[in-house]
Amino acid sequence: xxxxxxxxxxxxxxxxxxxxxxxxxxxxxxxxxxxxxxxxxxxxxxxxxxxxxxxxxxxxxxxxxxxxxxxxxxxxxxxxxxxxxxxxxxxxxxxxxxxxxxxxxxxxxxxxxxxxxxxxxxxxxxxxxxxxxxxxxxxxxxxxxxxxxxxxxxxxxxxxxxxxxxxxxxxxxxxxxxxxxxxxxxxxxxxxxxxxxxxxxxxxxxxxxxxxxxxxxxxxxxxxxxxxxxxxxxxxxxxxxxxxxxxxxxxxxxxxxxxxxxxxxxxxxxxxxxxxxxxx
Numbered sequence: 001x002x003x004x005x006x007x008x009x010x011x012x013x014x015x016x017x018x019x020x021x022x023x024x025x026x027x028x029x030x031x032x033x034x035x036x037x038x039x040x041x042x043x044x045x046x047x048x049x050x051x052x053x054x055x056x057x058x059x060x061x062x063x064x065x066x067x068x069x070x071x072x073x074x075x076x077x078x079x080x081x082x083x084x085x086x087x088x089x090x091x092x093x094x095x096x097x098x099x100x101x102x103x104x105x106x107x108x109x110x111x112x113x114x115x116x117x118x119x120x121x122x123x124x125x126x127x128x129x130x131x132x133x134x135x136x137x138x139x140x141x142x143x144x145x146x147x148x149x150x151x152x153x154x155x156x157x158x159x160x161x162x163x164x165x166x167x168x169x170x171x172x173x174x175x176x177x178x179x180x181x182x183x184x185x186x187x188x189x190x191x192x193x194x195x196x197x198x199x200x201x202x203x204x205x206x207x208x209x210x211x212x213x214x215x216x217x218x219x220x221x222x223x224x225x226x227x228x229x230x231x232x233x234x235x236x237x238x239x240x241x242x243x244x245x246x247x248x249x250x251x252x253x254x255x256x257x258x259x260x261x262x263x264x265x266x267x268x269x270x271x272x273x274x275x276x277x278x279x280x
Contacts, residue, residue, distance in 0.1 A: 021043075023184075023204055027051060039274075044188070051179060060176060071142070071148065072137075073104070076152050095117055179208045201260070205270065217235075243262050
């Protein structure tokens with residue numbers, strides 16, 4: 001075996017024997033779980049959020065009925081693509097109703113979800129966050145006087161909409177689905193944080209996963225007879241892996257310093273960051 005092959009073999013097994021927790025919604029966890037398992041990891045589900053439909057579709061339906069009136073449709077998650085696809089079908093529309101409206105996707109996973117619906121992506125930013133979309137639109141001169149539909153989660157950051165409006169755009173920021181906190185199973189949490197089954201790392205793929213997990217952790221600590229009272233103490237020695245800088249900032253809001261932050265803000269990027277961390 002050559003040195004290059006030995007290095008590749010080492011990287012391929014970098015997560016062997018590691019117990020790594022996933023906090024994202026169960027319906028969205030499969031891809032990350034498979035990627036981690038392919039690197040030898042043992043995956044633990046500590047689902048902290050769930051994806052739910054809207055309780056009132058009035059606003060979204062009105063936007064979909066006038067889809068061709070927009071200059072840009074901006075999708076910031078795979079969940080948003082799936083929610084819009086389902087609602088378009090429910091209201092007797094298709095993606096073709098967008099007419100000449102351009103489509104922007106926040107990252108490659110969202111772009112792929114659109115392409116599976118036969119929708120070509122006109123803009124994919126270099127940096128896979130809202131600020132990246134803004135920068136790409138500015139570079140193209142596609143903001144002032146343009147009309148945007150931002151279809152996103154009900155709790156998504158308002159950064160992009162505010163910035164677009166400040167630059168002269170007309171923006172309809174409308175929730176396409178809900179992200180709800182899901183109580184983390186107390187027994188699973190006990191196993192993951194105590195004793196022989198303690199996890200080596202916990203992955204966070206959005207700010208909502210951080211908030212949901214910390215909400216569950218704080219409830220678990222409050223009901224625990226252990227002397228440990230703070231999240232920082234409970235998680236001491238566990239690598240906290242963030243998909244990107246926004247999620248990392250949310251961890252810091254809770255007094256937790258991320259151990260790992262992916263350089264590419266995608267699921268593959270997060271897995272690569274974990275591999276690099278354990279190879280080192």
